[in-house]
């Protein structure tokens with residue numbers, strides 16, 4: 001079942017070590033077939049060196065395993081919440097990439113300080129509120145998804161324009177139209193976090209890009225007037 005999507009999700013997972021986005025098994029990618037109402041996700045805790053396309057696990061939008069020999073990623077309930085809340089996304093990534101985790105550890109947004117950020121994120125990447133003790137004890141991974149959705153609702157953010165979040169004192173989740181696009185966004189977030197960390201070390205000023213530069217760079221790659229690349 002969903003053999004093509006399993007290959008796609010496997011390939012996207014294998015990009016994480018290649019792009020230096022994971023240490024050991026600390027990350028996962030999923031991809032969804034909206035018509036089937038099913039998504040494919042990496043199994044939990046399997047080293048990338050031994051991972052196979054056939055190891056991918058098929059899950060429904062209630063979080064029930066539909067196919068697969070292995071246990072799905074421990075973050076599966078977070079992916080379930082995000083697929084249900086953001087019905088246009090096709091893939092999700094979670095990593096513990098160090099610069100993004102640095103901002104999550106400091107409970108700080110990743111600010112849009114330059115065109116590298118503005119090319120992909122239409123504004124700051126938000127950090128969520130911390131999860132409460134009750135949330136963590138109740139249904140930790142599901143509540144992690146809920147807190148991400150609440151962050152976007154409370155701050156009136158468009159999840160298409162800012163396809164990334166930091167979960168407080170945990171790490172980044174990114175998403176996109178496809179699993180590969182979600183991986184791309186995870187790498188951009190890590191690069192932007194590293195640059196921001198360095199810039200904020202050099203200067204304590206507010207160095208946000210002005211709105212006109214944010215608009216110029218975001219919209220040259222997104223929307224009906226985009227002109228970057230080959231069209």
Ligand SMILES: O=C(CO)[C@@H](O)[C@@H](O)COP(=O)(O)O
Nearest residue numbers: 025026027028044045073074
């Ligand atoms: O955050 C954690 C563990 O603390 C997980 O996201 C990470 O290790 C990946 O777990 P899975 O191998 O996907 O179950």
